[in-house]
Amino acid sequence: MYNNSFFKKILLVACVVFLYSCDKDYNSIGDGLLGDNHFDFVKYSSNVVAYNQKIGPIQSNNLAVNALGVYDNPAFGTTTANFATQIVLESANPTIGNNPVIESVVLTIPYFSTLKSTDTNGDRTYELDSIYGPSDAKIMLSVYESGYFMRDLDPAAGFLEAQKYYTNQNSDFNSVKVGNRLNNSSDVSQNDAFFFSAADYKTTVTGTDGKEVVTRVAPGMRLDLNTEYFETKIIKASALGKLATNDIFKEYFRGLYFSVAKSGSNPSNMALLDFKEGKITIKYKEDTSITDVTRVEKSIVLKLTGNNVSLLDQSNINTSYANATNSANVNTTLGDEKLYVKGGEGSMAILELFNATELATIRESGWLINEASLVFHVDATALGAASKPNRIYIYDLNSDLPLSDYINDQTSGTNTKNGRVIFSGILNTEKADDNTYKFRITNHIRNLIKNVEATNVKLGVVITEDINATNTITSYKLKTANDFISQLPKSSVMSPLGTVLYGGKSTVAEDKRLKLEIYYTKPN
Template identity: 55%
Template sequence: MHNNSIFKQILLVVSIVLFVSCDKDYNVIGDGLIGDNHFDLAKETYDVVAYNQKITPIQSNNLPINALGIYDNPAFGKTTANFATQLTLASVNPTIGTNPVIDSVYIDVPYFVDATQTKPKTSGGNTYVLDSIYGEPSGKIKLSVFESGLYMRDKDPAGGFQEAQKYFTDQKTDFENLKIGNRLNDAADVSQNDAFFFDPAQHSVKTKDDAGKETTTYSAPSMRLKLNVQFFTDKILKAPAGKLTNNEIFKEYFKGLYFKVEQSGTDPGSLAMINFAKGTITIKYKENTSTTDATRVDKSIVLNMSGNTVSLLEQSNTNVDYANATSNANPVIGDDKLYLKGGEGSLAVIKLFGPDLYGEDGTTGSPNGVADQLDIIRKKGWLINQANLVFNIDTDNADFAKSPEPERVYLYDFTNNRATLDYYSYSGKITRDATTKKRGLYYKVNLTSHIRSLIKHADSTNIKLGIVVTQDITVTDFYKLRTPTAFISQAPKASVMNPLGTVLHGGKSSVPENKRLKLEIYYTKPN
């Protein structure tokens, strides 16, 4: 394929990104240059074969953002998201003095907030609205934080320690079987464990200076849990000699934390996307000034939530239509509906330009290995001005009607597991109903450079395309399935990060014409 030079040119495009929440969004480069009327260019539409593909347990370690909680999407089923992480010492080899006694231990992991809705309070601080919370906003879950007994290696011994170790969405049982002791978030306050919820309230801490003047400090919402003091006394303050010397030794000694999620009674729960890498555990304690001075001084040790991590996803209560669609896909004529779901979910595979029945002119002769529709376009010598795939959302799906929708989908080269030539157009953003501004109507994906390349270069391969939901359009890495098949071995990493899903109309002839998936090509005839 003659893709390298074109792709290098595309890589020169620079996009400036402002991070507001965990769901990153970008302006579409070149979007609207042609406009809806396309300057009255000639237009042709083509049928598309698109079918469902299940994503079985998939690699989920070291994601930049992880899900935690329970989210029941009626169109797909229930996802229970657990999490495990290593810990590191913010300052290695700490000196712990005489008679140390812990005052408190707490974990603090910030939530994403919607900055546009943050408002100052007259009493001090701010009122916040959390971002990237799915399900009931105040839905409760049973949250238990355990010491992990599973050491997460950096390198895979099966590959001679040459490749990075992979961990997968379905490994909860491995962490569950090796968890150590009782849960660490064992405070009497049930909002910290048995009835935990993602609280949007700000934190406030009051302190007094030497003159007795009181000051209140406010901070943004976060997961702030009190942890068991005795455990950290034994594990950290009384650690065996040498175990806190450096972080490689420390990670083998204290293997990390395992966040276990369960349903809290009959509450439906909720799920949050969280950047755990910003989390800390702070151990506050007092010790003697020296071996000869019993005056008590305040000290602290901070553990960072860094190192290897894994998102552990459980799927249950699967929607029957979703299960049937992903287990009975039709690669020949396509499917009526396409189910795109993040996490351990599903994607759609797309084949353009139909069958190969004839020779180079697309109408006579023997098959030549090229789709007939593509042969005909090449013969006509069209100059491609714009090419799009338009995916209409199944707005009649009652199960899906009240579920939040992904802001963007990502179209990629399914055959070779890489981005397409049109990646840097950052297309695929949802178009919502103009009146309500809520319900999505369709996703339009730019495919102009890809189609131009197919037409210009006779040796270009008409690859299969894949489409997934995406959490971050800038993430183009691919993660491996735990058990590859002849049909699929990898899927986009950004899809694993996204807990949402969408239901789209396919390109099958049984789909109404106005809703059917089509390839639109706007072109100019050669002189």
Template identity: 55%
Template sequence: MYNNSFFKKILLVASVVFLYSCDKDYNEIGGDLIGENNFDLNKQTYSVLGYNQKTGAIQSNNLEVNPLGIYSNTNFGETTANFNTQLTLPALITSVSTNLFVESVVLTVPYYTDATQLKVNADGTRVYVLDSIYGPEKAKMKLSVYESGYFMRDADPVGGFQQPQKYFTDQDTDFNNLKVGNRLNNSLNKAENDEFFFDPAEHPVVATDTVTGVKTTTYTAPGMQLNLNKDYFKSRILEAVNSGKLASNDVFKNYFRGLYFKMEKSGSSAGNLAMLNFKAGKITITYKEDLASTTGGATTRVKKTIVLNMTGNTVSLLKNDYSVNGGAYDALPNTGNQTEGDDKFFLKGGEGSVAVLDLFDKKDLKGYDANGVLTGPNGISDELDDLRNPADGKKLLVNEANLVFHIDAAAMASSYEPQRIYLYDFKNSRPLTDYYLDVTSNSVDAKKSKAFFDGIIKKDATSKKGLTYKIRITNHIRNLINNKDSTNVKLGLVVTEDIGIIASYKVKTQNANISQAPKASVMNPLGTVLHSGKSTVAEAKRLKLEIYYTKPN
């Protein structure tokens, strides 16, 4: 009894000490306390050299969300975003009966809406505001949907079918050249083709009671809703069932290879661009057929549906035109000035660009041996060497380390701004320690999770335009200082569509400077211009590594 109680007490004390230590570590990196200097912290700033690195064409298949439309940016030119998807069968179909009549073929893809701005009218109808739309509201474009003739493989035969097949942003010509026949969205309603626009209105759905004949109307949330060619789908889908074309998904995906969405200008309209979850889209074929009685009775006329989902392989196809507004970006070299750095960082999503950062000044005139004795150059920045080997022998305790990026307000004055940027280990294409250690979440919007690691845009309260992005790298800096074998790797900075996605996608033409970039950056259609850490940048806007620290007495 006594020994058991004793050990329980020891365990309780140990637990308290452990929890206190965790709480202390957490509070050490608490950013809200830093600004008021409640603990008499010291602050030191260090150099950050950075340059632009374009990705060129980049892998863009099977993204979680995809852009569709035309978007003109004052800094990055005009982007036309097309799309290709395979179709899949949720239920396999082996036979249909006789005397087929197709009532409708409807393609639907939901739009993102802003739940905070939803209004409900007195009659129960709703007024929606679309989210993730960039460009003039209700801008008209020409939308053409074709059967795709391009077969999208699951695996790469060059890699011995061991690797998934990759498709890239610059393959629009390949898919366009293999589109089949005429466009399928041939409705007389021009809002479904020649004058298409992303409509925020909800869709009425009228249902008729089969017994009473009473009609009732319900409404569905906004989304793309296109009536497709009924005769075409009767021939290509329904009349192909009995020949086994819909008996398995492998056979079906080779027979009907998918849909190709092509966007073009409509008259003088500038167009706009929407982010869409095509994998929630589908085609619903509603038809009637005659079923013979199994008991010799009369033939029965029945209504049925076939659903084709958009859950197969997909690819985002991007065409960039820099002749309007994008000349300065187009003129940038593929790789910026790696020696002196660039004045500005041009972060662009999609087929875009990354900023590559080197922390600490490159000057290397001295070094230290294992015993802390001063030696000659050692391939490590003198600034970092001095932090690792302080003259008084007392290592500083890093309470917080930040990179604060100032937005070029003049360049971004009339542009949509990315809501978040992402910093990662550029050399190894993986997140930083601080990313993994941040377990903060957001139940309303998962894209705003990891708020302590940050990277979320800070806006002016009046103008609502972006001012800065801040990213905390406290643990990364602690590791560099406390572990002398830690490598001061290059860091990559990109726009991101989703902070929770950390996978990397391959660039099409790899070289010594870049081989891949974050997948979530490929998903984002926007770009931003930031001031760099070069000495030519005004002091107040210059990027620096800020370290807040205390030293033991």
């Protein structure tokens, strides 16, 4: 049923694309070329009722990226992001020979980074991406064997749906962690004072020709793990059949649990990581045979590609944020002055366009809509020094599907964060004192006006870490549904960031107020 639901959404989106491609009255891609030069078009500003909605615990398993660290956001509070994952054997049922002795066990997880320069010696300088908080920050990082078995399928649904895991389950994993932490190196930069380093990892070996060979690996987490533990857990377990298949192995070794906390009085930060690119490399030596004691080097690789879950804890919550998202204070009639939009287990904004009389009048007017857009202004004072999200996302809250403008926009960026530049929602920082997010929703408004049967749906606004269709069309469930929402776009769960936007309430200054701006041509 889980997969069927996704395919039904894909089918519905495909139908919407087909219907809009049949509309020959206007070229929707041309909307993106209008810019701010609207020539003789008439401008109409419509009030928008926009209000806050708190997001409780939400499904967070098997995300494309996951947060790890402690992030202090003055506008929202402190987010502590732990993580748990299954691990699998790269090659099941490895053959382990005589007298094996482990030499090293290393956990590596690459960071998102960009190569900035390379000097004459070949040394490289990188810039890290998706790191939030002070650059000199440190966190206490502890990696444990997990004692929590993560099922593939949900028995409560007759094993027909994927098992869901939620942001608020940290205590479930923490309470069953096994033994002492595995990253027990005497080097505190690997545990008690861990930091996300932009330095690459360089090794030098002497080749058979006597020349030195230098190998460089881009920046990433690199932790030395307890060799004695893996001697028992992996090497000796092979003879017991625990490594025979990955199904057996995942039951035997249930995975890793990454736990984070503040490192003393040091400032802290948080990174987004693709844990599925991570691995544990166990290097050991063994005898060639019983009779030949020549030592040979071998390795076993464990990959972090099993089920995983992002585990989030919110603390030190900002009073203004708490009050604004308290359901008792939310004004669904006139809207809220400030909109708090935060990823993960955070909050969102709900928008209502047009009142019934206004929409009826516009429909009767016969306007030819050239462009319709929403511009959100950032409240820089409320946000303070916190990092601004690069992007927010707007969608049909009734169906939890993208708007037709998103679907029709096939412009692509250099990565999954910056495509669909006509539809947009990308942060505009051209004016230092007035950062904005703009959405072009021209096709959505055209259809609403032209089709008297069309429903004037509520719109949802969330943070997004990924504009890719896979992560916007797919929805993740709230642990407990509320009056307005039961699920959210998967992409909104990934980001730990938040922003504060001005709403459409009449008490907001005119130049900052959220409005629907429509440029139209009057019929002859």
